[in-house]
């Protein structure tokens with residue numbers, strides 16, 4: 001059992017922090033910008049409420065964060081009242097935000113200068129993965145820092161991997177998003193085509209999901225895509241944020257991502273049509 005802190009009790013952070021208390025038995029201090037969520041969390045899980053990220057990090061052996069984007073992350077770490085003001089020497093900051101590799105390296109260097117560890121540890125598995133404590137966690141950082149943090153991360157994860165030095169977790173998450181973007185467009189086109197061809201979509205999926213076309217998206221999303229329901233987790237706004245990080249990184253490392261760049265523009269169309277909060281399978285709305 002350790003004294004830990006969690007910053008950012010959103011869709012993902014709220015249940016992740018909960019598992020640190022319930023599965024890990026850790027003594028958890030929470031901070032959330034909108035304090036009512038943190039009050040609710042403490043009512044449900046016990047633990048302590050902090051007024052600022054800096055207060056939350058005081059005396060904590062590990063500090064976890066899951067906020068929105070690079071700028072949010074800078075605010076809760078190196079900003080005024082940020083956690084880095086009070087991190088203990090030898091403690092570890094573990095960031096679960098999907099952010100750029102650049103901000104990870106920047107914060108990794110600041111942590112090193114302050115005498116504490118830093119891991120960039122973005123997650124996949126969505127809202128359901130967080131609720132069920134079954135996330136995939138892609139980590140960048142030093143082996144010994146990873147080894148010390150791993151038992152706590154295991155509280156909300158089913159798969160955890162150290163991918164390389166600081167930044168490698170974010171780079172791995174970018175690969176994840178590249179793979180998902182093109183696949184969802186393919187699935188959208190397949191379902192739309194099946195409908196236009198007068199096929200029974202359920203019967204089609206039943207057969208092809210046992211073959212080479214099978215995917216997690218096919219198994220978990222075909223039915224809701226077919227029904228035109230798009231309230232199942234990861235939102236288009238978040239995906240566009242992630243794809244902009246991906247395309248920026250591709251520009252600097254020389255990767256060619258023609259399909260990913262096109263899908264990003266398709267998502268921009270979905271946003272323009274009011275689909276900002278729809279889940280990422282809403283790509284099919286452009287076709288039906």
Ligand code: NAP
Nearest residue numbers: 008009010011012013033034067068072097098126127234
């Ligand atoms: P969310 O529900 O919008 O929660 C974001 C959290 O960050 C909230 O607690 C918010 O506080 C806090 N926050 C944002 N900006 C802040 C700032 N400047 N200062 C202090 N706190 C700030 O988002 P989420 O769905 O949990 O996603 C969090 C991260 O996980 C994102 O990077 C996202 O891309 C990634 N992710 C999400 C999913 C998913 O399915 N949702 C899956 C994988 C990865 P308030 O309560 O005050 O707004």
